[in-house]
Amino acid sequence: MSARNTVTAAFRRWTRSQDAAEVLAAAGVGPWLGLTVFVVGLLAVAAWAPGARLFFGIPFGTALLCAAPMLASGLLFSAVHRRRRRIEPWGWLWLALGVATVHFFVAALMALSARPGAAVLASLFLFTTAFHGRLHRVTPRQPFLALGTAVALLAAFQLRVSDEHLALFGVIGPAALAAQLYLGTFAVQHDRARADAERLRAAVHAQLLEQQERDVGRLSQALGEILGYHHDLDNALLSAGSAADMLTVMGVQRGALGRMEFEELVKKLHESLAQIKEMVTEIRAKGRRYAGAEPEPVELPPLLEAVQVSVGLRFPDVDIQVEVEAEKDAPLRALMRGGASTLRRVVENLVLNACEGDGEQSAAEVRIRARVEPLSGRLEVVIIDDGPGFQTARLTGPTEELYTTKQQGTGLGLYTSECLLRASGGMLHRQNAPGGGALLRMLIPREYR
Structure with a gap:
């Protein structure tokens, strides 16, 4: 029971690490129909084209029979999930089996091909398994696709046309499994690093917002002090205006200056005070406008x-x-x-x-x-x-x-x-x-x- 729980938990972790949207986009009906036509045409060329027939020597009927599980599984999977936006647990299990049929088909081509062509198909098998390892996050802790690849290799090995393929399978098989696990582990580590970077970015953004709130508080306090200064300045201007009026009366009585000269000085004083008041009003209006305006x-x-x-x-x-x-x-x-x-x-x-x-x-x-x-x-x-x-x-x-x-x-x-x-x-x-x-x-x- 404990082993079963461990496997179930590992399978759930594996499904959570997948990008369902990417998988569903790649598993559409259109792509699988296109792949079916491509595979049939490729097998026909490899089996009957003059140069390719000598190089590969793949029997068309047997190869098409090996491709049948892959094509049938893919087309049925795409039809079932055509309008779905998520993949259920049984769907991920189906996907793992479907990927295993893909690996079986490529490995079967390698086993059915003549020795020169088998080396080329071996590189294709290595690339395919490595690609799926990265795409589906295959790791030693979630080795479900790797197990399917191993089973596919063993099944395809039974179809070998000669014992010369034994060495090829002995080299390519472990290399493909190692590449699958390595690239899957690398992809998982990259996902974790990206998630850490996103968390760091969120933390920095929160810190910046906190700093802005403190700055806004200080600016609000400063604006309050400035408005207080404006009030004091208004009072000072009012007092100065009253003093100018008093000078008008007292200056004429003392006769220290001629009436015309004194009135001219008082006029200039009033004009200066009015100009200062206009400037203060304008500065205040600008300050309020810019302080409250939207960026x-x-x-x-x-x-x-x-x-x-x-x-x-x-x-x-x-x-x-x-x-x-x-x-x-x-x-x-x-x-x-x-x-x-x-x-x-x-x-x-x-x-x-x-x-x-x-x-x-x-x-x-x-x-x-x-x-x-x-x-x-x-x-x-x-x-x-x-x-x-x-x-x-x-x-x-x-x-x-x-x-x-x-x-x-x-x-x-x-x-x-x-x-x-x-x-x-x-x-x-x-x-x-x-x-x-x-x-x-x-x-x-x-x-x-």
Whole structure:
């Protein structure tokens, strides 16, 4: 009873490792009808064609009789499963028997053929068994097809036309079984590696989402503080306006200035305050619009080329190159709050920093590489230069506002770029390239269409 349970469990594991959709597609009625016509025609050529008859010497009737179990099983299997989307356990057992009949047919051709042709058919048998081993995941722990292959070899061996075939069967038989088991085991290991990669990708994606949630929380807090600053600024502007009104009255009474001159100064003060208020209103509206707007799709390759041209005009001595690994029928579209203008500002800031270097040493070569990052599925833009690179102390902490090593710099370029990327759900990684220089790696959300 224990042995039976072990075999049953192994058979279930084997059926779960199969790709039912692939098997059903290959076992359609059309393919089997085409195979039937091909086999009959091939046997006729091998039996009666002048050159092939001497080379193979296969009797047509006997060979067709050996092919009958294979063709009958395949056609009946395809008819029964014609409209099915899954294969029942009995269907997998039927499939294993059907594959054994295929191996019996090829091995029977090898046994019935003359010695020159038998060597050619032996290579066909080796290829067929190896292919089925990989396709159906044959392993030492699930050797069901391998057992069928061994039985097929023993049955076909009884049909040998001479004892010279004994050596051929003695070599090809073990080699075919070994290839079947090896390729099946390799396929199973590949499936496991692919499943591990998918799990790793899912874990990385979950980690990225968690990081985005934290970033969104920090950005929400920052937006609240900014709105508070706007409120304080409104109060300050109101107070300034009241003070200007008071000056209008008090200035005339003191007579420190002529009435015309004083009124002109007060007029300018009012105009300046009104201009400041308009600017604050506009900044606030833009901030609210971009903070709450949905990300917009942006074609990445033309944007990178535009940055290459614009920055190249400012730094003609720097060799700026753009490399894009585009997928077939899948344009590289980034999702960015603020659209193309925001993304262009981000990339231009980073490329300008690369061209300028640290203020003392600049880069002579800048490479911009874009592709789809394989694990996260996001767009990856890497900017590499041959400049001085980052100071080691600045790589361990977050980007600081207003920090710069350049005398005329403001320190806002890198900081602003990282803030804009994070506001759109992206990320910016800083490091030094292995060969020297700085390496900036952007991960940007991608539009899937």
